[in-house]
Amino acid sequence: DVTFDLGRLFYNKLLAAEDFVPLHEPQCNIVAFRHVPAAMQAATPEVLGAFQRELRRRVIESGKFYIVQTNLGGCGALRVTIINPLTTAYDLDELLSTLREVGAELLKRE
Numbered sequence: 001d002v003t004f005d006l007g008r009l010f011y012n013k014l015l016a017a018e019d020f021v022p023l024h025e026p027q028c029n030i031v032a033f034r035h036v037p038a039a040m041q042a043a044t045p046e047v048l049g050a051f052q053r054e055l056r057r058r059v060i061e062s063g064k065f066y067i068v069q070t071n072l073g074g075c076g077a078l079r080v081t082i083i084n085p086l087t088t089a090y091d092l093d094e095l096l097s098t099l100r101e102v103g104a105e106l107l108k109r110e
Contacts, residue, residue: 029081
């Protein structure tokens, strides 16, 4: 129940953020989403998907979080599975902050 509730909490955080798009309403502890900063709003699905994949790679390389990628609607996306019941709302906020920071760095280099 704890991890399912955290999945719902994360979904609500994504809904409240202007630069994240949840891709489904979670029924469990798995949430798929995209980070779509203003600079990516008009991107093609191919460019947006490539951004998600590179963002994921860089976040993993940072050692801060491990997330997986998926493909929904023909476009790359990010996916989290919240397994640890010790995960907190703060951890979820940190994940979003990390994605924003790494995404901003990625956009600067392109």
